[in-house]
Structures are given as C-alpha cells and as structure tokens.
Amino acid sequence: MGLDLRVPIGMMFGMIGILLVVIGVVTKPDAKTLGVNINLWWGLVLIAFAVFMLLTARHAAAKAKAAAAKKE
Amino acid sequence: METVKLVHVDYAVMILYVLFVVGIGFALKRYMKSSSDFLTSANSIPAWITGLAFISANLGALELVGMAASGAKYGMMTCHFYWIGAILAMTFLAVFMMPFYYGSKARSVPEYLNMRFDGRVRCLNSISFAVMTVFASGISMNALAKLLNQLLGWNYHLSLWICSAVVLLYVLKGGLTSAIYTEVLQFFMIVLGFAPVVYLALKDVGGWSALKEKLSHVATNPAAIGVGDKPFEPNAWTGAWSPMLQGASSNPMGVDIFAMVFGLGFVLAFGYWCTNFLVVQRAMAAKDMSAARRTPLIGAIPKMFIPILVILPGMIAAGLAYDTYKSGKDGYRLPPKAIEAVVYEKAVPAVKAAAVLVATDEAAAVKAVAAAVGMKMLPKQTVDLVKAAPTLSDDKIKAGIQNAVAEINYDGVIVSLVSKYCPMGLLGLALTALLASFMSGMAGNVTAFNTIWTYDIYQAYLAKKRSDEHYMWMGRAATVAGILVSIGCAYFASQWSNAMDIIQLVFGFVNAPLFATFLLGMFWKRITATAAFYGLLIGTLTSGLFHACTLAIGNTAGVKGGYLYLVYDKFPSDMAQNFWLASFAFTVCLVFTIVISLATRQTKTDEDLKGLVYSLTPKIQTEHEAWYLRPSILAIILLAVCVVLNIIFW
Incomplete structure (x- = not known):
C-alpha cells in the first residue's frame, strides 16, 4: 500500500505527546499520581516514540526513492 | 460504578484519534480499485503491520476488561491464556499451516475448506462464522455503550451510533487495509495508554515483591477482599504452574494441568489462532509468503508480554484491596457491583427503616438492607450507613448503599485503576485506548464478515460469475449491513443478556x-x-x-x-x-x-x-533468507523465551 503507516502513527502520538507535556508543565503533580509528573514524563516518551516512527519512515522513503532511481 | 469527569484536553486526545483513523480511511480510498483491494488488501501489507494487527484483532476491549478481571480473581494463572493459550498455536500456524492458507491462494478460511473438502464444509463454516462475527461485534459494542454511559454519563444510543458511524466511515473508505492499519494504531494506543497506569499502580503497591507478599495473604484469606471464601496455599495467586500441581481444587481457577494443557493449550488455542478467520485474515493480507508466515511470529513477541499490561493491573488491584483491608481504613476496594436505579426505590426506605433495628440488633439490620438490595452487603459499612441515615439526604444514602455492596464487579477493575491514577490528559489517553479497542474490534469483525459474506456465501451460492465491480459493491453493502446488524445485536444484548x-x-x-x-x-x-x-x-x-x-x-x-x-x-x-x-x-x-x-x-x-x-x-525453501526472517528459527527462539517466562513465574 502506498501509505506508510509510520507517518500517521508518528504524527498522532507526537501531537498527543506535546499535549501531555504542555499539561505537565502548567499543572502541579498531586497525590493522585504519587507526586510523579506523569503527564510531563509520559508526554516525552510519546514524543520520543513519534520521532522514532517518523525517522524510520523517512529513512524507508529515501531508500525506496534511491531504489527507484537506480531502476531507471 | 463511580463516574469520571473528562475535561477539554481529554476530549482533545479522543478527537485526535478519531480524526486520524478516519483520515487513514480516506487516505487509503484511492487504493481501493477492486474487490480484492477492499476485502483482502490484495496481499500488499508488510509483516510488521499484519503481525501487530494479528494480535490486536484479538486484543479487543472485552479482552482488556476480562483479563484484568481474571487477574484479580485468579492471579498469575490467567497468564496461561497468553503463554499456553497462544504462543504455541501461533508458532504452529506460522510454521506449518500458513503455507497452505497463503499458498492455496484461498481468500478466506472457508474457501480453503472448499478447496480441500467441498462446499458442504465451507457452507457450515462460513455461515456459523458470519453469524458469530456480527454477534461478537454487537456484544462488544453494547459493552462499550454501557461503559461510556456508566462511566462518563454519555447517552447509550448516541455512543453506540456515533462509534459505529466512525467505524463504518473508515472501513467503507479503506476496507480491510484501513481496519488493519487502525488495529496497529490501537495496539500502540493500548500499550502507550496503559503502561503509565500500570507503572503508577505498581509503584503504589510497593513493587513486584511487595505485591507478591500481599497476594500471598490474599491467597490464604481471599474472603478479606471478597474474591472467594475458600483459602488456598500462599502461592495460589502468584504462581503460574505451582498452584495446579495439587489438582484442580488447589487453585482459584479450579483447573488441573491436563485441562489446562490439552483443553486450553491445545484444543481451544489451536482452534482459535489457527482456524479463526478474524485473525488468519490478517496474515493472509501480508505481501508475500514469507511475510505471511512471519505475521503470527511477529505478533507473538508482544503477545508474550501483554500480560504486564492487562493481567498485572488486576493482580495489583487485589493487592491494593488487601492493603485497605489490613489498614482497616477507607481506601481502594475492588469495585462493587452497580445497583440498578429501580432497586433504590426499595433500598432507601429499607435503610431508613433499619435505623430503629440497628440499635438492638446490627446483624438483623444488615440482613434487612441486603434483602432489599438483593446482594451481599459489607456489615461495617452498612451499619455505619444505617446509623447515619436519619441525617442524610436520599442521594447520600444511595451513594452509601452502593459503597456498602460486597459483591464485586470484576469487569470494573481496569477502569477503577485508570480513574484512580490518571490525571487529566493521561486519562484521555487511557480512555481513548479503551475506545480504540472497542472500535477496532468492531472493524475487525465487520471486515471478516464482509469477506465471508461476499466470497463464501454470495459469490459461492447466490450470484456466481458477476463482474468484479458487482462484488466490490456487494462488499461495501455487506459492510453497511454488517454494522447495522451489529447495532441490532447490541440492542438485543442490552435487552436479553441471557x-x-x-x-x-x-x-x-x-x-x-x-x-x-x-x-x-x-x-x-x-x-x-x-x-x-x-x-x-x-x-x-x-x-x-x-x-x-x-x-x-x-x-x-x-x-x-x-x-x-x-x-x-x-x-x-x-x-x-x-x-x-x-x-x-x-x-x-x-x-x-x-x-x-x-x-x-x-x-x-x-x-x-x-x-x-x-x-x-x-517444502518452502527458506535457507537463502537471513536467519531472523526464517519462520522455523524465529519459532524456536519464541518458544524458548516462552519456556523461560513459565519457569520464572512457575
């Protein structure tokens, strides 16, 4: 299929990650989360995951392009 | 069930998810040129995607809810649904069966039966499967709408129809491919949405060894948290195999080794993973034979570790409930069964009437309230409530009655942990994961249904030799019909649960x-x-x-x-x-x-x-492939890891 699924996955979790980081920055952690700023930390994890997905997608696209160019 | 309040950021996460799944459907629309593109993805999908979709199709919301429930009720032995009950069957499918499914060019499991046997076997299998899938999706959609209604206060009908409409939209646009893609999205959503909850819960309970210690007390005294009356050996909740050694009566699941290994591990697991079209369809959509055979193997890797996300929370919930019991104070309890609104009409007057009785005979007061509610009640909470009743408003009494119910709603365990630990934002993520698994469960069932209907019933018996456009049209019509029938089944399930x-x-x-x-x-x-x-x-x-x-x-x-x-x-x-x-x-x-x-x-x-x-x-020659692409080598590694897991958690 022409659509590389890693791109929408990366975009979606990247956006959710940014959202969580923003919430983490503007709110204070409380007893509910045992004093851990879970939004901030988990937001960063999501962003890292998103970057990984987008980078591998870009890498794959570049490789496919090179292969296509070689064919011609 | 306690209610949860969502705020704008939680809705933002939910809306983002819906936009992306619908967006994927629309992006795939231009590739849907023939009926095989729409119904079978025309063998075009890479193995990592089909592999994750393979387990994701099974990781529906009922599974999530049910496994956490069993984790609390039965403990570590629940993991066998993953280790004994899946890994072996998945490797068998990959190594031995996939060559026939994929190599025969059959478009569905019933079609393979038609090639190997004849139309009678196909007919039996395709009709029972078609009926089963729409009912399965109906049951799960009913559960979703009920959950959204109880948890968030959303309207039952509105939740049911909107979620179904979203599924309809993206399946209609992108066919099987969009169902598979969104299953992968759902997989990551569940992993990334539940992992922080499990982390916080485990931290709260004091880590794995503290949890084991607490569960050993639960095992010797299950009545303390209401999970049973019969005491077991201390390892009953924390061992995967050891509680089965002394026979069926020595573990809370009531299963002996033979029933577990032969019944679950061989018959049920192989029957499900190797013949159920819902999961096999994912592997059949892979781009080549090698990818098709690797599909179940790639799925098996995360499958082994999913118990951490779905069973461990249930075990932690039991541990937390034991903490509350030991401290004697108010705190986390396994969620009590919800009381129906009509029951309050009898129960509230019963509580008020018992106020006179409680001064002389506390046990009789508890009994009177329990009779009115129709469930077992916790004595201490009930007595406190009855004593305080004359000064309380009706709403407070209602909340008090609900709080004093002793019978456990195991299916509420996972949600109770999510609402206990998630702050806004993360709450949206976790609930979206739950929503995602319901919707992709429906999409999975519907895409299996439309293929079986179009190729194995319609084309095989009702209208042979029509143009491909005709079957494409029929595939889309079957999608709409499948969803409508599912909705009907959901209403049926909400009315007649028996x-x-x-x-x-x-x-x-x-x-x-x-x-x-x-x-x-x-x-x-x-x-x-x-x-x-x-x-x-x-x-x-x-x-x-x-x-x-x-x-x-x-x-x-x-x-x-x-x-x-x-x-x-x-x-x-x-x-x-x-x-x-x-x-x-x-x-x-x-x-x-x-x-x-x-x-x-x-x-x-x-x-x-x-x-x-x-x-x-x-025989398929795989010697020329790299070792990490060869099914037999991957299968041996997977089985070895699985054995190690079983020994560690013996």
Missing part, C-alpha cells in the same frame, strides 16, 4: 471441534470431504450434549449446563467444564473423521490436493 450467553455458548460448541478437521485435513490426504463434514457436525453436537449433561459445582442447571440429564457435576469451575468440553468435542470429531474417512472413498486425486495437504506440497 439469550446472549446462550448464543456465545453455541459458538463455543461450534469452535471446539474445528481444529480436529483442519489438523486432519492438512496433514492426512486420506481424509475425505464427507468425513470432514459429518465429523465436524458430530463434534459440534457432542459439545452441545456434553454441556447439557455436565455442570460445575455451585451452578444450577440451565444456561450453565446440566439441563438435559445430569451425568457429571463435579467440575470445580465453569472454566474447567469449558476446557473439558473442548477436549471431549475435539477427540470425538477426530475419531469420527478418521473412521468415516476410512469407510468412504477419497474422491480427490493427489493432483487436486497439491498445495492443500502437507505431504503433497513441496
């Missing part, structure tokens, strides 16, 4: 013997079509009969079995009864299929069966 139990039971009967037919058909060329058909039929009837004549201890005859003529009623639990039923039906189907085959003439020549039966199919 009828629903019976239907699910009947599907269990159909599934139990199925693997015997496949196993014999794929590995023995002598098996004839007539034998396969009657063997399957007799196997199915056997499971029905077995159920009608047996009963588990503590159940009354009826939906739980034993209604015909009670022969045997010593099964320690429903689960044990179910595992034995499967073992029995499988064996009967196996024996009859062999006997009838030997008595009838094989009408198919060796040439007909080429590519369909093991001995007549050239």
Whole structure:
C-alpha cells in the first residue's frame, strides 16, 4: 500500500505527546499520581516514540526513492 | 460504578484519534480499485503491520476488561491464556499451516475448506462464522455503550451510533487495509495508554515483591477482599504452574494441568489462532509468503508480554484491596457491583427503616438492607450507613448503599485503576485506548464478515460469475449491513443478556471441534470431504450434549449446563467444564473423521490436493533468507523465551 503507516502513527502520538507535556508543565503533580509528573514524563516518551516512527519512515522513503532511481 | 469527569484536553486526545483513523480511511480510498483491494488488501501489507494487527484483532476491549478481571480473581494463572493459550498455536500456524492458507491462494478460511473438502464444509463454516462475527461485534459494542454511559454519563444510543458511524466511515473508505492499519494504531494506543497506569499502580503497591507478599495473604484469606471464601496455599495467586500441581481444587481457577494443557493449550488455542478467520485474515493480507508466515511470529513477541499490561493491573488491584483491608481504613476496594436505579426505590426506605433495628440488633439490620438490595452487603459499612441515615439526604444514602455492596464487579477493575491514577490528559489517553479497542474490534469483525459474506456465501451460492465491480459493491453493502446488524445485536444484548450467553455458548460448541478437521485435513490426504463434514457436525453436537449433561459445582442447571440429564457435576469451575468440553468435542470429531474417512472413498486425486495437504506440497525453501526472517528459527527462539517466562513465574 502506498501509505506508510509510520507517518500517521508518528504524527498522532507526537501531537498527543506535546499535549501531555504542555499539561505537565502548567499543572502541579498531586497525590493522585504519587507526586510523579506523569503527564510531563509520559508526554516525552510519546514524543520520543513519534520521532522514532517518523525517522524510520523517512529513512524507508529515501531508500525506496534511491531504489527507484537506480531502476531507471 | 463511580463516574469520571473528562475535561477539554481529554476530549482533545479522543478527537485526535478519531480524526486520524478516519483520515487513514480516506487516505487509503484511492487504493481501493477492486474487490480484492477492499476485502483482502490484495496481499500488499508488510509483516510488521499484519503481525501487530494479528494480535490486536484479538486484543479487543472485552479482552482488556476480562483479563484484568481474571487477574484479580485468579492471579498469575490467567497468564496461561497468553503463554499456553497462544504462543504455541501461533508458532504452529506460522510454521506449518500458513503455507497452505497463503499458498492455496484461498481468500478466506472457508474457501480453503472448499478447496480441500467441498462446499458442504465451507457452507457450515462460513455461515456459523458470519453469524458469530456480527454477534461478537454487537456484544462488544453494547459493552462499550454501557461503559461510556456508566462511566462518563454519555447517552447509550448516541455512543453506540456515533462509534459505529466512525467505524463504518473508515472501513467503507479503506476496507480491510484501513481496519488493519487502525488495529496497529490501537495496539500502540493500548500499550502507550496503559503502561503509565500500570507503572503508577505498581509503584503504589510497593513493587513486584511487595505485591507478591500481599497476594500471598490474599491467597490464604481471599474472603478479606471478597474474591472467594475458600483459602488456598500462599502461592495460589502468584504462581503460574505451582498452584495446579495439587489438582484442580488447589487453585482459584479450579483447573488441573491436563485441562489446562490439552483443553486450553491445545484444543481451544489451536482452534482459535489457527482456524479463526478474524485473525488468519490478517496474515493472509501480508505481501508475500514469507511475510505471511512471519505475521503470527511477529505478533507473538508482544503477545508474550501483554500480560504486564492487562493481567498485572488486576493482580495489583487485589493487592491494593488487601492493603485497605489490613489498614482497616477507607481506601481502594475492588469495585462493587452497580445497583440498578429501580432497586433504590426499595433500598432507601429499607435503610431508613433499619435505623430503629440497628440499635438492638446490627446483624438483623444488615440482613434487612441486603434483602432489599438483593446482594451481599459489607456489615461495617452498612451499619455505619444505617446509623447515619436519619441525617442524610436520599442521594447520600444511595451513594452509601452502593459503597456498602460486597459483591464485586470484576469487569470494573481496569477502569477503577485508570480513574484512580490518571490525571487529566493521561486519562484521555487511557480512555481513548479503551475506545480504540472497542472500535477496532468492531472493524475487525465487520471486515471478516464482509469477506465471508461476499466470497463464501454470495459469490459461492447466490450470484456466481458477476463482474468484479458487482462484488466490490456487494462488499461495501455487506459492510453497511454488517454494522447495522451489529447495532441490532447490541440492542438485543442490552435487552436479553441471557439469550446472549446462550448464543456465545453455541459458538463455543461450534469452535471446539474445528481444529480436529483442519489438523486432519492438512496433514492426512486420506481424509475425505464427507468425513470432514459429518465429523465436524458430530463434534459440534457432542459439545452441545456434553454441556447439557455436565455442570460445575455451585451452578444450577440451565444456561450453565446440566439441563438435559445430569451425568457429571463435579467440575470445580465453569472454566474447567469449558476446557473439558473442548477436549471431549475435539477427540470425538477426530475419531469420527478418521473412521468415516476410512469407510468412504477419497474422491480427490493427489493432483487436486497439491498445495492443500502437507505431504503433497513441496517444502518452502527458506535457507537463502537471513536467519531472523526464517519462520522455523524465529519459532524456536519464541518458544524458548516462552519456556523461560513459565519457569520464572512457575
């Protein structure tokens, strides 16, 4: 299929990650989360995951392009 | 059930998810040119995607909710649904069965049966499967709408129709490919949405060794947190195998080693993972034979570790509940069963009336309230409530009654943890994960349904030799119809939950013997079509009969079995009864299929069966591939890791 699924996955979790980081920055952690700023930390994890997905997608696209160019 | 309040950021996460799944559907629309693009993805998808979709299709919301429930109720032994009950079957599918499914160019599992046997076997399998999938998706959508209603206060009908509309939109646009893609999205959503909850809960309970220690107290005194009356050895909640060694009565699940290994591990697991079109369809959509064979193996890697996300939370919940019991103060409890609104009309006056009684006889007061509610009540909470009742408003009394219910709503365990630990933002993520698994469960069922309907029922029996556009149109129409029927089933399930139990039971009967037919058909060329058909039929009837004549201890005859003529009623639990039923039906189907085959003439020549039966199919050469791409090597590594896991958590 022409659509590389890693791109929408990366975009979606990247956006959710940014959202969580923003919430983490503007709110204070409380007893509910045992004093851990879970939004901030988990937001960063999501962003890292998103970057990984987008980078591998870009890498794959570049490789496919090179292969296509070689064919011609 | 306690309610949860969502704020704008939580809705933002939910809306983002919906936008992306619908967006994926629209982006895939331009690739949907033929009926095979729409219904079977035209063999175009890379293995990592089909692999994750393979397990994701099974990781529906009912699974999430149910596994956490079992984790609290039975502990570590629940992991066997993953280790014994999946990994072995998935590797078998990859190494031995996938070459026939994929190599035969069959578009569906019933179509393979048609090639190997004849139209009768296909007809039996395709119709029962088609009915089963729409009911399964209806049951799960009903559960979703009910959950959203109780948890968030959303309107039942609105939730049901909106979620179905979203599914309809993206399946209609992108077909099977968009169902598979969103399953992968759902997989990551569940992993990334539940992991922080599990982390916080585990931290709260004091880590793994503290949890083990607490669960050993739960095992010796299950009544403390209301999970049972009978005490067990201290390892009953924390060992995967050791609680089974002394037989079925020494573990809370009530299952012995034979029923576990043969019943669950062999018959049920192989029957599900190797023959259920819902999961096999994912592997069939892979881009080539090598990718198709790797699909179940790639799926098996995360599958082994999913218990951390779905079973561990249930075990932690039991541990936390024990903390509360020990401290004697108010705190986390396993969620009590919800009281229906009508019950309050009787229960609130009963509480007020008991206020006089409580001064002289506390036990009688508790009994009076319990009779009005119709459930067991916690004595301390009930007495406190009755004493305070004269000064409380009706709403406060209602909340107090709900809080004092002693019976546990196990299915609420996972949600109770999510609402306990998630702050806004993360809450949106976790609930979106739950929502995602419901919706992609529906999409999975509907895409399996439309393929079976279009190719195995419509094209095979109703309208042969039409143009591909016609079948494409039919595929889309079947999608719409499948969703509408699912919605109908959801309403049916919300009205007649007993009828629903019976239907699910009947599907269990159909599934139990199925693997015997496949196993014999794929590995023995002598098996004839007539034998396969009657063997399957007799196997199915056997499971029905077995159920009608047996009963588990503590159940009354009826939906739980034993209604015909009670022969045997010593099964320690429903689960044990179910595992034995499967073992029995499988064996009967196996024996009859062999006997009838030997008595009838094989009408198919060796040439007909080429590519369909093991001995007549050239072996696939994989030596030229890198070691990490070869199914047999991957399978051995996976099984080794699985053995290690079983030993660690022995």
